[in-house]
Amino acid sequence: MxxxxxxxxxxxxxxxxxxxxxxxxxxxxxxxxxxxxxxxxxxxxxxxKREVLLEALLRVSFDELTARAGELEGSASPAQALTSWLREAVTVAHRYRGAIDSMVAAIADTESALHASCQTMRAAGTRLLVRAQEQGVARADLDGTDLFGLLGALAWLRDQPALAPRADHLFDVIAGAILTRD
Missing domain, CATH: 1.10.10.60 (Homeodomain-like)
Structure with a gap:
């Protein structure tokens, strides 16, 4: 260039x-x-296309989340690692209000400009989930797609003015539903 x-x-x-x-x-x-x-x-x-611009904006944050997941994989507490990463991912998704719709759609759409970045981020979160499951601190019936869906739901909640004041509480409720013990 x-x-x-x-x-x-x-x-x-x-x-x-x-x-x-x-x-x-x-x-x-x-x-x-x-x-x-x-x-x-x-x-x-x-x-x-708008999606190409969103991908360029989100790629840096997604790359940071992927690197952060790598750092957290070495932490002593798989439960804390998973919830910390999930909280950071929700913050990133919320920073670009409304992008969650494109992110969720991109997972299934291999032609989407966002597909590769979203897949990489989802894989990073999945590794943390699997580690927590292997240690017996996360539900065994969840997978990376479920985690990505919950991330999307939590980001959407933060985007809703009527629910934003309860977003932290609702995050804790969802995190409690993911974890079997801390």
Missing amino acids: RADARKNYDHLLTVAREVVTEQGADASLRDIARKAGVGMGTLYRHFP
Whole structure:
């Protein structure tokens, strides 16, 4: 990528992160381009679809969650490792309000720009779940798809103004339902 194109790409991502954090995943692409000081053609040249932009925004966070899962795999408490990672994953999903719909759909859609990133993140969480199950501290009837679904539900709860004040309590309820003992 040429230096000027790379500069535009990086600037667009920075601005998009701000706008999407403020307005949610359905933020106007026109607003992003306008705030970045570029035309729609430049935006679409780098991000031909909204999903491609979301993938670029989420990939960094998903990569961090994957690395974090690796760190947590070595912790003494598989239950704490799983709940810590899940809490961090919910925070990431909530940061990009409304992106959870695209994330959940991307798991099943191999053509989705988000598919690989979501699969990698789900695999990282699954490793923590399996470790907790092997230690007998997590329900044996859950799998990575279930964990990803619960992550989506918890992020959705945080997105709901009427439920947001209860989100931490509801997280604890769900975490308690996942774990068999701490």
